[in-house]
Amino acid sequence: GEDVEQSLFLSVREGDSSVINCTYTDSSSTYLYWYKQEPGAGLQLLTYIFSNMDMKQDQRLTVLLNKKDKHLSLRIADTQTGDSAIYFCAESRFANAGKSTFGDGTTLTVKP
Amino acid sequence: EAQVTQNPRYLITVTGKKLTVTCSQNMNHEYMSWYRQDPGLGLRQIYYSMNVEVTDKGDVPEGYKVSRKEKRNFPLILESPSPNQTSLYFCASSLFRNNSPLHFGNGTRLTVT
DSSP states (O other), X not given: OOOEEEOSEEEEETTSOEEEEEEEOOTTOOEEEXXXXXXXXXXXXXXXXXXXXXXXXETXXXXXXXXXXXXXXXXXXXXXXXXXXXXXXXEESSSSGGGOEEOOOEEEEEEO | OOOEEEEOXXXXXOTTXXXXXXXXXXXXXXXXXXXXXXXXXXXXXXXXXXETTEEEEOSOOTTOEEOOSSSSBOXXXXXXXXXXXXXEEEEEEEOSSTTOXXXXXXXXXXXXX
């Protein structure tokens, strides 16, 4: 079955770049998503990438996809304390994001 | 404001006492889903619904029921809760079309003693 893996923790200093990595096993994944969960709240979509793209940039966020290695990364430039949260990688074989498989989440801690 | 609303936010109950967690969305979304979030296990899908009167099992449906009588509501029912259902529960919804992201509620923390 589908499997999505992420490292559990990442700690960076304010102003540095953060890179959160994710690997997935389903080669038929069509859409790959990054969600952010702040304390006491639900998940919010940060960005997504379609499987025929290699890179997507949106302000401070850069998503890189290596489809051959089934590796996805999220880079946050100039990381701020407000970026401290849990980040979930998710993949879907379907156009509907609802049938996504989620990773366990990476807890990002940003130190001042 | 477009949102997914879950109630209650916190619930403590005893084994065997039936409970319902409500979920409502005001975005006219076709797709709705329930997840549970547990430490070290990430998010696991319990049940989902592609439209009114259409529901299906997710990865961990045992011990749960759902219904979708109206498009906006998707309640999660625990007929006889057990301590292993102590968890953080999220409801989510989305349009059923390309690139439509999931919109999540703020979660319901359930403790079964």
